Amino acid sequence: MFSKTFCATTHGIEGIPIQVEADVSDGLPCFDMVGFLASEVKEAKERVRIALKNSEFRIPPKRITINLSPADIRKEGTAFDFPIAIAILVASGYIPQENVKDCMMVGELSLDGHLQRVNGVLPIAYSAAIHGFKRFILPYDNAKEGAVVSELDVIGVRTLQEAVEYLLGGRIIEPTFVDVDTLFATTEKIQTEDFADLVGQKLMKRAVEVAVAGMHNIAIIGPPGAGKTMIAKRIPGIMPPLEWNESMEISKVYSIAGMLGEDQVLVQQRPFRSPHHTITPTALVGGGRIPTPGEISLSSGGVLFLDELPEFQTRTLEVLRQPLEEKNITITRLQGNYTYPANFMLVTALNPCKCGYYPDRNRCSCSVEQVKQYLGKISRPLLDRIDICVETSPVEYQDLTNTVQGESSASIQKRILQARKLQRERYEDAGIYYNALLNAKQIKKYCRLEREEEKVLENAFSTLNLSARAYHRILKVCRTIADLAGEERIRKEHLYEAISYRSLDKKYWGDL
């Protein structure tokens, strides 16, 4: 007898429905599986057979053939165990075929018939809803994750036995329900790290505010212990709250990476990822034989913080160049192309020199060449993608003992929201969301300078020895500063400020 059930596999951050076909017919007893299977899928054979046996289902000694179609997509992962088992049961006559129609199933089977959690449930649930499925049966541990998609009845089951009873109508399992709205409403209160903890550092706070307002990448320079990491950690807290679509997109990535759990069914806060500098290029951008999202995708919508930038391997940093421009990453492997989002804000921290104290000559013993060499490790093209650069001020004892609170994250965020709103309105037709994304042509259109301001910039070029590349960066940052001030026209004071944030350049370094 022939039967079919449905499950899905992930490709990038999208789910693709897969049809599981089972045929049980006369002939020598055997169990065959076809359909471009990875080895862990081939192993499903044993798990399914024994799980069925231990769940007290007798498999007839017949010729069983399983086909996973479409047969040209490579199937990976363990989510197929459960639908295969059900397909066999349907083909063997335990469950009527019509009971499994419109029903998406995923789950890994353990030998005793329990369903284990799998990764990538969220994108699968999404595509199930799009493809018109009504029910989604999945391991109990994954139920909440799947329930975020409210168009589906999400049924979490613990064992194979339970699932069969449910499908036969003998057991009623309430669809899992997650109240997404209240989930979102409570998010804002979870903030633990606040800019109010930061005393002084006015310049730093201001620079960060500008950076976030325009989603400019930022480099924070400072000696060890000056609070660079402390600042970086607080950046997600002043970004605009996550919107539903953004949260979904980020959650999908986390779902595929297996980083969503019982207690966190959705990513509700902007991510903050801080990989160690020994990270490999693959771990950073994603990849592997079976492509998985890397740190840049996990930080999408939030902050990717690279501490000790010059310590990263050059090759690791170079792979960032393309995603920084395109805001997504496409990984090409033998099996196909996988696209993951990479819409992150890059925050980097670095010491000004090897010993970390330049330009404090009392403590720093590096020669000018050494200082230049330290910075020289970072490639020009990467530096060109960092719009803002600030240096932390020396921390004095009074600062540490000071109990005065700084401005809170909430009030900074308010200004940022205002600036973002202006940007969204302005770029409605341009297809971008914030100033950092402006290209050369758009800069000409949106960052027009009046004659007086033009003169200031011209003057800056000749006296400060700016590079042509710095020109566009300064204009973009200017635009953001004007937006923060709520002004359409870029004024002189905006220009002055943007110039003092100009990005790090080797030639400014060290030469007196």
Place this chain on the structure above:
Amino acid sequence: MITERERLMWYAWSKKEEIGYGETRKLLLYYGNIEELYRLSKEEITQIPWISERAKKRMMEPYEEETEYNAYMKLSKVGAHFILPEDEAYPTQLKQMYDPPWFLYYKGDTPALDLPCVAIIGARACTAYGATIAKELAKKLATRKIQIISGLAKGIDGYAHKGALEAGGRTYGVIGSGLSHCYPKENEYLYEEVSKHGGILSEYPMHSQAIPFHFPIRNRIIAGLSDSIVVVEAKEKSGTLITVDSGLEQGKDIYAIPGKITDPLSIGCNRLIQNGAKLVQSAEDIIEELSVRYPYLQKKRKKSKQQMILLDEEVTEEEKCILKELDFEPIHLEQLLERTSYSITKVMEILFVLQTKEFVKEISTNYYIRLVAFAYH
């Protein structure tokens, strides 16, 4: 007059670096002239007791006039010249030395006779203070047509040359390597500029490397070329002091820029002042002394001022307020915010304007130094 034949012989001799200055002197005293030295047979050379084995080896090398002639002619292709004391281009000042160089290689020009020469020298690892003073001093002196001599090294030397070039003056570098080597590498641009607006001199053959012991020897030439020597920054034990010693032997005027007594880079200078070097507060202090020998300097252009560098242009109250807080030690923008009552944007604006006026420089992100001396009341 020197014959072309002798000139070629000296040229060939100049390439035998292993033969020391003193050895050449003794050889000449004993054998009379350069031609005689080439006539010596191998046996005769081996029997000379007072020269080193390495020098003997070089002396035994056969002399081929044609090869030397070809090599000599090639010098002009790279803009280099080879001169002997008998030549007009040879700086006359050097002839008064106890040990004038037997020959000189140079690019560009040699210092003009009728104009004063001042050497500005100092530490390689200098501070912002030293760098600014060296540059400004060179600028001021160069505008009065004074030729600036230095060693084209890192630090003070480099800034002295830069200052002179900025003022459009003439400046000369005496280097410790062959002319075809630029040491240190980062001064390559400066090397080109100095050879265009002045000249580069060396006692070493074209491809000679910059070997440490060359530098103290070339220092005597710096001293020899100059009327006065100004030391800007020097540690207690510094190569700069070798130049000073050799200057003292030659009877040159020594000047020193004072510094804080706590600053290790000023110990050398302060010690010099203690021992009788003239303390310099402004370029006028040097010009005044020089004007005795060079009357054209007596004509004062403007009323001389007490401070070495004072702001000529008017600065606004706001700018003054910021300048007051700045120093030669780098100061962070955040510190400026704390010490003044201005907003971030205002401070940034003032700093920008001061930078365009070149009163202030951002030496590293958000760290600023003051480039000018500033008298506030």
